[in-house]
Amino acid sequence: MSVFDGLKFRKVYSPIHNLDPRMKFVYVCAMFVAAIIFGELIPLIALFLMPIPFVVLAGVQKEWLRSLRGAAFLAGFIFIINVATSFFYSGNVLTAVDVENAAAMTLRFVVLVESFSVFFLTTSPDHLGLALEQSRVPYEFAFAFTTAVRFVPVLAEEAQTIMDAQKARGLELEKGGILKRIRNYVPILIPLIVSAIRRSLELAEAMESRAWGATKKRTNLYALRLRRGDFALLAITVGLLVVAVYVRLYVPIPAVTQFL
Amino acid sequence: MTIIETKNLTYTYPGGTKPSINGVSIKVKKGEFVLITGPSGCGKTTLCRCFNGLVPHFYQGELKGEITVAGMDPTTHETHAMAKSVGLVFQNPENQLFALSVEKDVAFGLENLGMPREEMRERVEWALKLTDIHDLRERSPHEVSGGQQQRVAIAAVLAMQPEIIVLDEPTSFLDPLSAEKIFEVIHELNKEHGITVVLVEHRLDLTAKYADHIIIMDEGKVCFDGNPREILNTEETRLIGVGIPKATLLYHILKKEGLKLGDVTPLSSEEMAKLLQEAFKIK
Ligand SMILES: Nc1ncnc2c1ncn2[C@@H]1O[C@H](COP(=O)(O)OP(=O)(O)OP(=O)(O)O)[C@@H](O)[C@H]1O
Ligand SMILES: [Mg+2]
Numbered sequence: 001m002s003v004f005d006g007l008k009f010r011k012v013y014s015p016i017h018n019l020d021p022r023m024k025f026v027y028v029c030a031m032f033v034a035a036i037i038f039g040e041l042i043p044l045i046a047l048f049l050m051p052i053p054f055v056v057l058a059g060v061q062k063e064w065l066r067s068l069r070g071a072a073f074l075a076g077f078i079f080i081i082n083v084a085t086s087f088f089y090s091g092n093v094l095t096a097v098d099v100e101n102a103a104a105m106t107l108r109f110v111v112l113v114e115s116f117s118v119f120f121l122t123t124s125p126d127h128l129g130l131a132l133e134q135s136r137v138p139y140e141f142a143f144a145f146t147t148a149v150r151f152v153p154v155l156a157e158e159a160q161t162i163m164d165a166q167k168a169r170g171l172e173l174e175k176g177g178i179l180k181r182i183r184n185y186v187p188i189l190i191p192l193i194v195s196a197i198r199r200s201l202e203l204a205e206a207m208e209s210r211a212w213g214a215t216k217k218r219t220n221l222y223a224l225r226l227r228r229g230d231f232a233l234l235a236i237t238v239g240l241l242v243v244a245v246y247v248r249l250y251v252p253i254p255a256v257t258q259f260l
Numbered sequence: 261m262t263i264i265e266t267k268n269l270t271y272t273y274p275g276g277t278k279p280s281i282n283g284v285s286i287k288v289k290k291g292e293f294v295l296i297t298g299p300s301g302c303g304k305t306t307l308c309r310c311f312n313g314l315v316p317h318f319y320q321g322e323l324k325g326e327i328t329v330a331g332m333d334p335t336t337h338e339t340h341a342m343a344k345s346v347g348l349v350f351q352n353p354e355n356q357l358f359a360l361s362v363e364k365d366v367a368f369g370l371e372n373l374g375m376p377r378e379e380m381r382e383r384v385e386w387a388l389k390l391t392d393i394h395d396l397r398e399r400s401p402h403e404v405s406g407g408q409q410q411r412v413a414i415a416a417v418l419a420m421q422p423e424i425i426v427l428d429e430p431t432s433f434l435d436p437l438s439a440e441k442i443f444e445v446i447h448e449l450n451k452e453h454g455i456t457v458v459l460v461e462h463r464l465d466l467t468a469k470y471a472d473h474i475i476i477m478d479e480g481k482v483c484f485d486g487n488p489r490e491i492l493n494t495e496e497t498r499l500i501g502v503g504i505p506k507a508t509l510l511y512h513i514l515k516k517e518g519l520k521l522g523d524v525t526p527l528s529s530e531e532m533a534k535l536l537q538e539a540f541k542i543k
Contacts, residue, residue, distance in 0.1 A: 126360035147358050154354065154402060199355050205309075206356035208318055210369035210416060211343035217374045221367035221384065 015229055016058035016122045021131040023230045023237075024119055030237045031115040034244040040253045041104040043244075047111045050240075051118045058122045067117035071110060079106040096257045125149040134224050147203070155196060162191050263424060263456050264288035264311065269325035271306060271315055280306040282480035283325070288458065290423070293450045293470050295488065296460045298477035299501045304460045305351075307477070308428045310334065311458070312342040330423050343369060347417030349427040353409035354402070362404070362412050363388065363397040369420045387419040390453075391445055407438025414445060424456040425449065431463065443467055465505045468492060469528035476502055489525040507532035 031047065038044055055064045082102035087094050125146065132142035166187050167173070173184050247253070269284040281303040288294050296304050309315040313334035316323040323335055330345035350356050359365035366387055370380045388394045391411040396404055401412055410430055417425060427446065431439035447470045450457045461467045468474070468488055476484040476491065478500050484491045491497060492508050507526045515521055521539050526532040 126364070129360065143358075146360055150358060150360055150400075150402065202350065202352060202355035203358060205314060205318060206348075206350060206413075207358070208314060208339045209312055209343055209348040209350075211340040211372040211420065213338075214340035214343070214372045215374040219371050219374050219377060219380065221364055221371060221377065221380055223377065 012059075012124070014058045014122070016054050017124065017127075018227075018229065019122075019233055020224055020226055020230045021123045021127050022135065022224070023226070023233050024123060025131070027233055027237045027240075028115045028119045030241050032112060034240060035108050035111040035115075037244060037248050038253075039101070039104055039108075041100050041107065041256050042253060043247065044104055044107040044111060048107055048114065051114055054118055054122070058118075060118075060121045063121050064114075064117060067121070068110070068114065071113040075106050075110055078109055079103065082106070096260065097255065100255055100257050130220070130222055130224055133220055139218055151199075155192070158195060159188065159192055162188050261290045262287050263290040263330055264458070265326075265328045266310070267326040269307075269310060269323070269327055271310065271323045272321055273306075273319060274321045276321075279480055281310070281477075284477075284480075284482050285325075286475055286482060286485060288456065288473070290456055291450070291454050292472045293447070293457045294459065294473045294475060295464070295467055295471035296458065296475045296477065297462060297464060297502055298483075302477045303480040304477060305428050308348060308426050308458070308460060311424070311426050312346040312348055313337060313339045314348075340372065343422075344373070344420055345422050346424045346426060347420060347422040349410070349413050349417055349425065349430050351429045351432055353406055353413055353430075353433060356413050357401040357409060357416075360400055361397065362393065362399055362401055365401055365412055366397075366416045366419050368416060373420070383419045383421070387415040390418060390449070391415040405438070407434050407441060410434065410438075410442055411445065414442070418449070422455070424458065426458040426460075428460045429462070430459075431461070436466070439463065440466055443470065446470075462503050464492070464503050465507075465528075468505045468508070469531065471527075476500065488527060492527065493525045511535070 031050070035044065035047055038047070055061055079102050082105050083094070083099060086098040086102065090098070126149075129142055129146035129149070132145055133139060163173070171184065171187055174181070176184070265287050267285050269281060270279050271281050272279045284303075284307060296307070298304055306315060309319065310323065310327055311329050311334065315321070316335060317339050327334055329342065332342060332345065334342050357365050359368060363384055366384050367380055370383055375383070385394075388397055391414050393404075393408060393411050393415060396408060396412075401409060404412070410433075414425070414427075414430070425446070430446075431442050434442065443466055446457055446459065449455045450470070459467060459471075471488045474484070474486070474488040474491055475482055476497060483500065484494075484497060492502075492504050493512065498504055498509075505527055507529050510532060511521060511526050519539065522535050524531075524535075526535055
């Protein structure tokens with residue numbers, strides 16, 4: 001089951017987890033904007049360091065590091081491409097400035113990934129579904145989202161059961177060339193799809209029986225309310241944007257290479 | 261007062277060759293505990309689907325005959341309009357829960373009806389307490405046991421305060437002990453809260469004692485309809501393959517062998533034990 005453990009979510013309570021997901025989303029967007037308007041290394045380093053207090057407060061350091069490690073490969077790729085391009089572009093010479101620019105581009109990517117991962121690491125799916133329900137997204141989408149989250153572990157478990165059952169009947173998954181291996185998965189996929197369809201029919205029946213579609217004006221058991229933490233985050237977000245725009249317009253940003 | 265009435269109800273699924281229910285005429289009184297049983301494939305589930313209009317709205321196909329449930333005609337009222345009066349609980353607990361917390365699931369129907377939040381809160385609390393799952397309210401539905409899931413499903417239906425609850429083999433995925441607990445909850449809803457219960461069940465051993473009324477179906481038709489003590493005591497019911505309670509069978513055999521037992525047919529082992537005690541006291 002260990003493969004599927006990552007798909008399960010745990011309810012966690014921390015000051016960051018309790019923030020309104022909508023506000024967190026606005027913050028992530030602000031981070032995006034800030035990361036896009038700067039191409040220099042120094043402000044990007046500052047942006048990279050900014051989420052760390054959040055990560056620590058939420059207690060998700062391990063997961064955060066894991067997601068950074070996941071991004072490392074792509075980041076390395078971006079770095080090499082950037083260095084190589086400027087190397088060939090400027091006639092096979094490599095200056096320190098070129099390396100710094102390549103590093104900045106890479107860091108920009110890392111900042112984007114980082115802010116997204118902080119958002120998803122600290123927002124439980126039910127919170128997210130609730131935010132979807134209470135924003136202008138049509139309820140059907142919000143419902144589809146929460147139901148998907150709810151059924152991913154169930155289907156994963158079922159896939160495991162089917163796999164075990166087929167293996168017990170002599171199916172060898174790890175045998176043959178790549179095409180043969182893909183074909184090996186057909187006896188697992190077919191029962192899985194059939195059962196998913198049956199499941200969805202039963203779900204639809206249960207939804208109908210519980211007054212699905214009775215009124216356009218659906219209400220909600222929970223209300224998302226902005227609290228003190230959310231206003232603090234809003235202040236941080238606005239501050240971030242103001243500082244970013246001001247620095248961009250009026251402050252000349254030195255390159256790291258100037259100090260060398 | 262009659263709360264469910266069907267006259268000559270006949271229905272064939274789209275693409276089906278023969279009717280899944282055929283000329284069904286039944287009457288259920290308000291406040292009754294009705295048990296529907298019969299061999300697999302005899303149309304019990306199909307009949308339940310008629311009660312809230314899943315047949316014919318969801319399943320399409322043509323429904324012939326007359327049906328009235330809680331004063332409404334399910335063929336002309338949409339299923340969501342019926343949902344306020346008739347609650348359906350299905351066989352597989354896993355596939356009728358969709359939310360990420362138990363209480364949100366219980367509130368699902370009320371949210372759909374657009375009920376104000378304060379009232380919804382009260383209803384949800386009430387339903388959670390009645391089904392004894394108040395402690396689980398913040399858990400995720402797929403993290404609780406099957407028996408608890410089925411109680412969540414019952415609470416979800418209950419929260420809408422229907423007049424009738426229809427349960428289609430609610431315990432077939434459960435162990436006998438959890439099943440017994442579910443039946444006790446259902447019994448209490450019927451006795452204490454006056455909710456009409458229609459229960460489809462094979463395990464008559466555990467449920468016959470609660471029933472006021474039993475309906476036995478075979479091949480889409482109703483073949484017995486009436487008082488459980490009379491009906492379960494007949495030879496024919498056994499031949500159809502109905503799981504007669506063991507106590508009733510024992511009573512039947514002992515009586516045939518000439519043992520003098522009381523006249524009231526027992527439906528549970530407790531009742532049988534009482535009869536035997538009395539029989540031996542006289543000797
Ligand atoms: N969705 C469907 N589409 C087509 N035919 C169906 C459908 N559901 C049931 N049937 C058919 O209708 C008949 C009655 O089925 P139904 O499910 O009502 O029986 P049941 O008494 O509930 O059986 P069980 O005890 O196994 O649950 C069966 O012959 C079955 O094949
Ligand atoms: Mg059935």
